[in-house]
Amino acid sequence: MNNKTPFMEATYVGYHCVVLVKQVPDTKRITGQAMNEDGTVNRAALPAIFNPEDLHALEMALDIKDKYGGKVTAVAMGLPAAAAVLREALFCGADQAVLITDRRCAASDTLATSYILSCGVRKLNPDIVLCGRQAIDGDTAQVGPQTAEKLNLPQVTYVEQIQTLDGKRMVARRKLGNGWQEVKTTLPAVLTVVDTANEPRVPRALRLMKCKTAKCRGEIEAMAKADPSVNVDAVCKELDSKGLLIQQWDLDYLNADLQWCGRDGSPTKVHRIQSVVLTAKETKEVVPTQANIEAMVHELIVDHTIG
């Protein structure tokens, strides 16, 4: 979309961009089996995908790397299965991937998630933190700003374009509901990216072939459960030597304060979940003939709906 990004000459040797990515259920493709009878979501029946707006954040980071050098680290929080989105990030060109996974992360709301992510980001010491504006499972748009607050960094939300990047200064264009705004900020900063920012790249075949065996330790452990001949340590070591081991961090490694993680760290609780069944009101079928349409219009005029 932005074929000619007006970037200025680089005066800084490279940026370390950390991209926060999330694996989400594909809520656009929800079918009957995806909802349990009690109205809760049957996550197992939903295909898991790379959160769409995070792909745009990743693309923005890769674009920065292409123009200025540096590196891109993709970070996800989730079960070992979430390593799938990190592999996708590697396919697209991310240099390294980190999975934050720990049973004690379960039931984290946006506040606890942001706290945990901020602990991970701190370890990476980035120049720029990017994430999608929001994730399609919750649509909250809270994790970006909350992570920025936890890191005590400036936040620039709804970024559509980075206009200039010069040393520790950045000018970005934000897309607002009914217009735009151009802001200047110092780095490091946290950016949330909208889906009109760019066209995410398609992974190159060579890179895809190279990275498709990348795994995190948890995935290798799951393989070993099914096949006892798999030696977890040996496989990890081999992948690591090829740069294909997705790093796996737990809360102890992050030195996270457990009172701010998981259920305990989450002030919001679910009171009730209802599945949406919009009630069918009394429906009148109108066979489309001119006379029938006229009768319908007449009814609407009589009851003052139109006219």
Next chain:
Amino acid sequence: MIEVNKQGEVWVFAEQHGGKLEEVPVELMSKGRELADKLKVPLAAVLLGGQVSGLCERLGHYGADKVYLAEHPLLEHYQTSSYAKVIDGLIQKFKPQIVLFGASPCGRDLAPRIASAMKAGLTADCTDLQIGSHEIKSTGQTFDNLLLQIRPAFGGNIIATIINYDRWPQMATVREGVMPMPTPNIKNKAQVVKETVHLSQSDLAVEILAEHRQQRKVNLKASRIIVAGGAGVGSKENFKLIWDLAHCLGAAPGATRAAVDLGFIDRDHQIGQTGTTVRPVLYVAAGISGAIQHQAGMSDSQKIIAINSDPQAPIFGIAHYKIVGDLTQVIPMMIKAIKEKA
């Protein structure tokens, strides 16, 4: 975070830009009034800006008992860091029990920053708010008079009710257009509480270089009648039929996300979970299958006419008039019928 404070007030963030009050805080005043009355506590507006004291009177007319007014030259233009700093301070000082924001780009930028600093809960994009109690089943512990924060989740497939019983204030952003506008009462006067603000340039994390706000091309929320088209309209040329029918009904043209993505019409016309929420007197849905995300933005319409060639289209489930047929034939029939009656 602040401690649970049952005497705490209900607050509404009075979003303004350039001295002009936005619509969403006004919408929130009616819901805020209802919540405050149930809890028997005052309703207060929180107004920040350069010179905005002129808005206090109107906030009173819309139902505020109090206005917390924070004026400072550095608050003239909205910025996350400076606004968050001032509101964080106000929350710690006055300990409100509920703080509401519009789910506008500004509210969705500001509220999470404040919630994070307060270590308090925040629910995004609520479509309704109520007062109710919650029981923790495992312990039998009951909490009364909590804010029930009701919102669609999972792409609109479920409705979740969220609560926050211990880390206050209870915070929520509320979707634009879902709460009715209150009728102003010019006798209602708000007590203005002026707060002294200490800000310096270092409190501004960003510098605003340029800004452009355009008027929306269409005001869907204010329209009595909406004629909306979906992907089933088929082409931009066919979409002219939607405009024609809208013109002869004095209606606003609307669209589904799919129709917008296909380039049939501008995004300003989008209705649904990611667009505008509307509740007109009459909603004509043409070539709209009725995805749950679209229904979330229009199912409160008083009357719905659905035109679709697929008799199984989910939109018919909420329609009052079901017309199975080709919209390129049905719409001209409707136009003819309306012109003859008028």
